[in-house]
Amino acid sequence: MSGFKELIKRVKGEIREVNVEQARAAIANGAAIVDVREADEWADGHVPGAVHISRGLLEQRIEDAVKDKAAVVVAYCAGGTRSAFAARTLAELGYTNVVSLVGGFGKWKEAGQPIVMPATLSAEQKRRYSRQLLVPEVGEAGQQRLLKSKVLLVGAGGLGSPAGLYLAAAGVGTLGLLDSDVVDVSNLQRQILHTNASVGTPKTTSGAATIRALNPDVNVVEHNLRLDSGNVMDVIAPYDVIVDGCDNFSTKYLVNDAAVLTKKTVIYGSIYRFEGQATVFTPGAGPCYRCVFPEPTPSELAPSCDEAGVLGVLPGTVGLIQATETLKVLLGRGRSLVGRLLTYDALESSYREYKLRRDPKCAVCGDAPTIREVTDLEWSCHFEPKPVPVGL
Amino acid sequence: MAIEVQLPSQLRPFVGGAAKVSVEATSVGGLIEALATQHAGLRDRLLEPSGELRRFVRIFVNEEDIRFLQDEKTALKAGDTVAIVPAIAGG
Known part of the structure; x- marks a missing residue:
């Protein structure tokens, strides 16, 4: 049985990776951006225009977020490991043009690329709107939109x-x-x-x-x-x-x-x-x-x-x-x-x-x-x- | 042939309270004329003194506005449903 190191090496061999400059160019050309990190990481800032689907929900939610399986999709996480696994999962789901950002959001920020700080809901707001936050068509982004x-x-x-x-x-x-x-x-x-x-x-x-x-x-x-x-x-x-x-x-x-x-x-x-x-x-x-x-x-x-x-x-x-x-x-x-x-x-x-x-x-x-x-x-x-x- | 006409609540008192009536007609114009003749009071509500359909009353044949069909000349066939929908302003 191979350990984690062998696994990630094999996965990275199966997917395509891009650096910050290549990701930026792909995004400028209309690529979809998927942030596969957890909600608290997303709340600390993300790439402008990205959709947030934590890796655990990727298989269930990606087809609603990105309908065109031939579209260029840039997946990123914090450092490039989770997004590598995510890229392989997306390929298994039939997406043919997925790339993973090497170095993830960390490298993106380091390179001075623009980021967005999402307005976050307070703990009380999360409780108040919890039943509609659970509805994928609303979610936290939708709730923010309603509040504005x-x-x-x-x-x-x-x-x-x-x-x-x-x-x-x-x-x-x-x-x-x-x-x-x-x-x-x-x-x-x-x-x-x-x-x-x-x-x-x-x-x-x-x-x-x-x-x-x-x-x-x-x-x-x-x-x-x-x-x-x-x-x-x-x-x-x-x-x-x-x-x-x-x-x-x-x-x-x-x-x-x-x-x-x-x-x-x-x-x-x-x-x-x-x-x-x-x-x-x-x-x-x-x-x-x-x-x-x-x-x-x-x-x-x-x-x-x-x-x-x-x-x-x-x-x-x-x-x-x-x-x-x-x-x-x-x-x-x-x-x-x-x-x-x-x-x-x-x-x-x-x-x-x-x-x-x-x-x-x-x-x-x-x-x-x-x-x-x-x-x-x-x-x-x-x-x-x-x-x-x-x-x- | 008998065509079913759905009436708004404003017009129901003129047909004895019914929500729909059946009218023999082969065109929308013929149907309106038949309705106006058979039920006293409807003429004034549906038609201008000139005989034109009032502009605040819409007539739909099978969900389509007759203004985007052939207006009063729109032909009717068995099974068609005609609905009269007036402007209302309650809030």
């Missing part, structure tokens, strides 16, 4: 409540809460950010307090105002994603136009009685709200104005679809609802999906847009759903 993300919730009501609570719980680092209303007792049937004690106080104050109590990691920004053409551009500027949970058409069109003009993604949701709609509008990747509904419903035909009601649990379902889509967009994971309108009928227990397409004639995102700046709609239809009558 900024999401604006337009409306702290039926949709904004569940979306806000779950996005806060998931550790979205900055949440803007925008609403100009005060909490009314009739809101509490569905607007679960608020409590009996907050009746009469601004929804932004009440919602911010609830979110801060849930997760101190979240920086809550209160926007106690009604969006209009004069303030919308400044309000949305700092945010990555906008969750549209507003209750009126004028704000929906305003948010849409502002988002298209600034190329921001809107996570759309809307509810009526026991039916909900959700989709994702990403400028450049699919349609916008005006592509789907070019003109607002005239107020005399919008039953939402006076005769509407809503089943209290419905905004919970729709708001959580919005929260889910928001997390997917922020993490860059999965297949979003871009180009698909999802409808949910609570009474029928049915979900349906319709194709949405960008309209080349769209007034704001079409080929020859006529809307080049935001304007206020002349009319406004304030929709304050009333409880669904008993017996529905």
